[in-house]
Amino acid sequence: MAVHGARSRSGGRPTLEEVAARAGVGRGTVSRVINGSPRVSDATRAAVEAAVAELGYVPNTAARALAANRTDAIALVVPEPETRFFAEPYFSDMLRGVGAELSETEMQLLLIFAGSDRERQRLAQYLAAHRVDGVLLVSVHADDPLPDLLSQLEIPAVISGRRSAEETLPSVDSDNYGGGRAAVEHLVSRGRSRIGHLAGRMDVYGAQRRVDGYRQGLRDAGREVDDRLIVPGDFTEEGGRRAMTLLLERFPDLDAVFAGSDVMAAGARQVLRESGRRIPDDVALIGYDDSAIARHMDPPLTSVRQPIEEMGRAMIDLLLGEIADRRPAASRGLEKRQLVLPAELVVRASS
Amino acid sequence: MAVHGARSRSGGRPTLEEVAARAGVGRGTVSRVINGSPRVSDATRAAVEAAVAELGYVPNTAARALAANRTDAIALVVPEPETRFFAEPYFSDMLRGVGAELSETEMQLLLIFAGSDRERQRLAQYLAAHRVDGVLLVSVHADDPLPDLLSQLEIPAVISGRRSAEETLPSVDSDNYGGGRAAVEHLVSRGRSRIGHLAGRMDVYGAQRRVDGYRQGLRDAGREVDDRLIVPGDFTEEGGRRAMTLLLERFPDLDAVFAGSDVMAAGARQVLRESGRRIPDDVALIGYDDSAIARHMDPPLTSVRQPIEEMGRAMIDLLLGEIADRRPAASRGLEKRQLVLPAELVVRASS
DNA sequence: AGGTACTGTGGGAGCGCTCCCATCAGTGAT
DNA sequence: ATCACTGATGGGAGCGCTCCCACAGTACCT
Numbered sequence: 001m002a003v004h005g006a007r008s009r010s011g012g013r014p015t016l017e018e019v020a021a022r023a024g025v026g027r028g029t030v031s032r033v034i035n036g037s038p039r040v041s042d043a044t045r046a047a048v049e050a051a052v053a054e055l056g057y058v059p060n061t062a063a064r065a066l067a068a069n070r071t072d073a074i075a076l077v078v079p080e081p082e083t084r085f086f087a088e089p090y091f092s093d094m095l096r097g098v099g100a101e102l103s104e105t106e107m108q109l110l111l112i113f114a115g116s117d118r119e120r121q122r123l124a125q126y127l128a129a130h131r132v133d134g135v136l137l138v139s140v141h142a143d144d145p146l147p148d149l150l151s152q153l154e155i156p157a158v159i160s161g162r163r164s165a166e167e168t169l170p171s172v173d174s175d176n177y178g179g180g181r182a183a184v185e186h187l188v189s190r191g192r193s194r195i196g197h198l199a200g201r202m203d204v205y206g207a208q209r210r211v212d213g214y215r216q217g218l219r220d221a222g223r224e225v226d227d228r229l230i231v232p233g234d235f236t237e238e239g240g241r242r243a244m245t246l247l248l249e250r251f252p253d254l255d256a257v258f259a260g261s262d263v264m265a266a267g268a269r270q271v272l273r274e275s276g277r278r279i280p281d282d283v284a285l286i287g288y289d290d291s292a293i294a295r296h297m298d299p300p301l302t303s304v305r306q307p308i309e310e311m312g313r314a315m316i317d318l319l320l321g322e323i324a325d326r327r328p329a330a331s332r333g334l335e336k337r338q339l340v341l342p343a344e345l346v347v348r349a350s351s
Numbered sequence: 352m353a354v355h356g357a358r359s360r361s362g363g364r365p366t367l368e369e370v371a372a373r374a375g376v377g378r379g380t381v382s383r384v385i386n387g388s389p390r391v392s393d394a395t396r397a398a399v400e401a402a403v404a405e406l407g408y409v410p411n412t413a414a415r416a417l418a419a420n421r422t423d424a425i426a427l428v429v430p431e432p433e434t435r436f437f438a439e440p441y442f443s444d445m446l447r448g449v450g451a452e453l454s455e456t457e458m459q460l461l462l463i464f465a466g467s468d469r470e471r472q473r474l475a476q477y478l479a480a481h482r483v484d485g486v487l488l489v490s491v492h493a494d495d496p497l498p499d500l501l502s503q504l505e506i507p508a509v510i511s512g513r514r515s516a517e518e519t520l521p522s523v524d525s526d527n528y529g530g531g532r533a534a535v536e537h538l539v540s541r542g543r544s545r546i547g548h549l550a551g552r553m554d555v556y557g558a559q560r561r562v563d564g565y566r567q568g569l570r571d572a573g574r575e576v577d578d579r580l581i582v583p584g585d586f587t588e589e590g591g592r593r594a595m596t597l598l599l600e601r602f603p604d605l606d607a608v609f610a611g612s613d614v615m616a617a618g619a620r621q622v623l624r625e626s627g628r629r630i631p632d633d634v635a636l637i638g639y640d641d642s643a644i645a646r647h648m649d650p651p652l653t654s655v656r657q658p659i660e661e662m663g664r665a666m667i668d669l670l671l672g673e674i675a676d677r678r679p680a681a682s683r684g685l686e687k688r689q690l691v692l693p694a695e696l697v698v699r700a701s702s
Numbered sequence: 703a704g705g706t707a708c709t710g711t712g713g714g715a716g717c718g719c720t721c722c723c724a725t726c727a728g729t730g731a732t
Numbered sequence: 733a734t735c736a737c738t739g740a741t742g743g744g745a746g747c748g749c750t751c752c753c754a755c756a757g758t759a760c761c762t
Contacts, residue, residue: 013481015718026742031720041740058479062416063718066747071413082447092437099433103469108477111462118454126459128409130364366748377712382750390710414748417717 014055023051034059073108074134074319077123079144081115089291090308094138094160097312105320107133114146127153134319136160137169142203156322158315162205162338170322170337172314174306176206179343180213181220183258183286183304186345188221192256192284198243198268199232200260207235210260210288233264240267248275255283256351262287262294262303269297284351299349307341314339365406374402385410424459425670426483428474430497431490432466440642441659445489445511448663456671458484465497478504485670487511488520493554507673509666513556513689521673521688523665525657527557530694531564532571534609534637534655537696539572543607543635549594549619550583551611558586561611561639584615591618599626606634607702613638613645613654620648635702650700658692665690 020030025044032040033048040048051057065071076098078085085091095111102109110132114123127135127149134156137146142163150157151169159171187195197214200207215225231247233239240259244267247254257272259265265287269279277283279299287294290305318337371381376395383391384399391399402408416422427449429436436442446462453460461483465474478486478500485507488497493514501508502520510522538546548565551558566576582598584590591610595618598605608623610616616638620630628634630650638645641656669688 016720017718020742027718028720028722028743029741032741035720039740044740056479058476060417060718061480061482062413062422063747064720065413066411066417066749067718067720069720069747082443082450086437086443092433096433099464103473108461108482110459113450122454125409128407129412131412131459367750368748371712378748379712379750379752380710383711386750392710395710411748414717415750417719418748418750420717420750 013060014057015060016057019048019051019055019057022055023047071131071133072106073110073132074102074136074316074323075110075112075126075132076136076138077112077114077146078138079114079120079141079146080139082113084115085113090289091138093308094312097309098136098316100309101313101316107320120146124149127155130155134158134323136315136319142205156319156326158319158322160311160315164205167205167338170318172311172318172339172341173206174308174311174341175343176209177213177216179288179304179306179345180210180258181217182213182343182345183288184214184217185220186302186347187256187258187284187286187351188217188223190256190284190351194229194251194254195256195258196229196231196247196251196254198240198247198257198259198264199230200235200264202232204235207260214258233260233267235261235264237263237267240264241271242267244268244271248272256285257283258286260288262289262291262297262301265301265303266293266297269301279350286345286351290346294346294348297350302348302351303346305344305346307344311341314341364411365408366411367408370399370402370406370408373406374398422482422484423457424461424483425453425485425487425667425674426461426463426477427487427489428463428465428497429489430465430471430492430495433464435466436464441640442489444659445663448660449487449667451660452664452667458671471497475500478506481506485509485674487666487670493556507670507677509670509673511662511666515556518556518689521669523662523669523690523692524557525659525662525692526694527560528564528567530639530655530657530696531561531609532568533564533694533696534639535565535568536571537653537698537702538607538609538635538637539568539574541607541635541702545580545602545605546607546609547580547582547598547602547605549591549598549608549610549615550581551586551615553583555586558611565609584611584618586612586615588614588618591615592622593618595619595622599623607636608634609637611639613640613642613648613652616652616654617644617648620652631701637696637702641697645697645699648701653699653702654697656695656697658695662692665692 016027016030020027023030025048029040029044030048033045061072076095078091099109112123112126114120130153132155135150136158138160140146140159140161140163147157147159147163147169157169159167159169161173162171184195195218197211199211202208211230214230218225228250229247231243233243240263243264244257247257248271257268259268265285269285272279272283272285279285285301287301287303290303294301294303318339367378367381371378374381376399380391380395381399384396412423427446429442450460463474463477465471481504483506486501487509489511491497491510491512491514498508498510498514498520508520510518510520512524513522535546546569548562550562553559562581565581569576579601580598582594584594591614594615595608598608599622608619610619616636620636623630623634623636630636636652638652638654641654645652645654669690
């Protein structure tokens with residue numbers, strides 16, 4: 001971590017030019033060595049590397065960005081208030097995956113919150129200035145204008161989840177359909193006969209797919225689907241309580257519930273308890289996300305796990321591809337740019 | 352959030368030069384308007400602003416950085432693994448304060464983790480490249496080489512807390528001494544006669560000052576200080592348990608404990624419970640930090656609150672001053688650059 | 703009338719790099 | 733010996749901005 005060598009005569013940081021003089025080569029050659037071009041002889045490369053070490057040369061990023069028209073930075077944009085970012089494990093997992101994958105490269109990660117209007121304004125300005133080479137968009141709602149802004153500005157972007165079945169942006173999603181199916185399949189195999197579903201917000205595509213999976217799971221078991229067993233919530237605890245209450249009114253003989261999120265499951269649990277029902281003896285309960293809540297619930301909650309960290313890694317891979325690709329476009333189809341990672345049922349005591 | 356106007360004829364983003372041509376003025380004048388120089392007539396300014404709006408001009412940050420030798424970005428360096436960053440409310444509070452203060456300016460905030468050796472290596476490279484104008488250093492241990500690296504590179508920096516009484520860097524600290532005193536004073540006023548102290552790590556200056564405050568608090572009350580009442584911990588829950596156990600062995604008649612952190616207080620609470628003592632009836636308990644733990648403890652924990660968000664704001668103010676100041680140095684003393692913000696006792700049921 | 707002092711403005715120079723073209727030496731084919 | 737062709741290298745041009753000097757214009761003194 002020491003600063004090498006002496007400062008160049010000019011007093012400031014050494015420049016490419018000075019390294020070139022020191023190594024007895026031209027400026028272009030030093031540039032080639034710095035950027036790892038293969039078109040340099042071994043002897044020359046060694047001489048340049050020695051000069052770089054002696055002078056403690058570090059490239060000037062601003063100059064590089066100006067000349068090459070790239071920034072070597074990407075942004076992780078969180079269109080949420082900061083509080084949610086810290087509260088939900090989703091983001092920290094995502095950040096871990098992204099950070100890990102990025103540490104293999106020279107790219108710098110920027111974390112940008114765009115929860116308030118003011119922050120969004122700043123972000124728009126930021127993007128218009130092209131201060132990043134690409135953007136990772138997490139937790140985007142169906143009607144968010146951000147994705148369009150990005151394509152307008154021709155900034156490569158990858159989105160987590162999809163806004164609809166016809167998502168146009170490169171995306172990384174988890175298999176919400178499969179997750180929903182697996183949950184139901186599990187409940188059926190445990191001998192549960194009347195299985196309700198507390199759905200998430202229906203303007204979130206992933207929530208729709210979980211419902212689809214729930215339906216298919218029942219059909220696979222040769223059962224009929226009664227739509228009154230599906231009650232929409234809004235991903236919140238309060239929404240879970242309301243939906244659960246309604247569901248119990250409709251079906252007092254309910255013996256299993258699949259909730260579209262762990263938080264909703266927590267709300268449902270309260271209502272079930274208050275109604276005198278035991279978990280899992282009377283009613284089995286399954287959540288979604290496998291968050292900390294699931295592990296700490298009493299009893300521990302069976303939940304569907306999304307490989308969030310891995311999704312983060314995949315998003316970076318896709319994004320770097322997009323950035324590298326920048327050809328006349330349409331050279332590759334979208335098929336390869338939309339990933340769906342498997343979801344996995346984590347069975348605990350609640351089911 | 353729309354992109355204004357049409358693209359310039361050259362196809363890419365409009366440049367200063369193009370704005371100048373459009374407004375019928377020189378390049379320098381446009382630059383003056385963009386940078387808010389007062390040396391421009393009102394008429395000219397209006398013409399330039401119109402041209403900027405029409406063309407949707409956004410300055411090229413790279414070019415500006417290169418020419419002006421500044422980046423308009425500062426880094427918040429967290430020398431901890433990411434997990435701690437998300438786990439401890441300290442960081443989110445700090446980030447909130449910093450973000451709020453910074454949103455008044457054009458500065459960009461970078462969040463950099465330097466928990467692992469590898470990350471520190473990257474950070475060193477990053478700083479050597481002068482990719483930020485200044486650095487905010489939070490949670491720095493006494494022997495961390497980072498502060499020295501920064502002064503060597505002549506990068507303005509502000510540190511949270513102090514490494515010792517002779518801290519050389521500009522810093523923002525909270526009044527740990529006053530906080531310790533207030534805690535003891537409160538316990539004395541509640542009629543407690545034998546007050547123990549679970550200290551933090553003694554290589555952390557703030558922890559030392561809390562001990563000093565504890566001592567002075569007792570002296571103020573006209574009591575003698577028995578050093579055996581002070582047991583060092585290490586800020587962890589386990590450390591709190593160990594220290595508490597030891598303290599009870601030494602003084603079975605203890606009726607109050609001041610812990611150097613909420614987490615240690617949580618450990619102490621366990622031991623007290625197991626020994627059959629009730630809180631606060633038999634033993635009063637006070638923590639430090641006023642974190643979420645304190646509010647959720649049973650009974651809710653009296654704790655000393657540090658104004659962390661405000662500290663974040665203050666750090667930004669100091670840092671921006673440092674950056675703006677960059678004169679031959681030594682023009683201002685250090686006195687004005689070391690802030691100590693008051694700590695405040697939050698009384699709850701545990702005392 | 704000339705001198706002095708300011709304000710507002712234009713534009714040259716230069717920040718440190720990448721890109722690309724010209725050049726050169728070496729190699730094998732004619 | 734001549735002619736491609738190759739790989740390695742040097743260095744000009746230019747990225748878009750800021751800084752600063754020069755200069756015109758105006759105002760106010762002597």
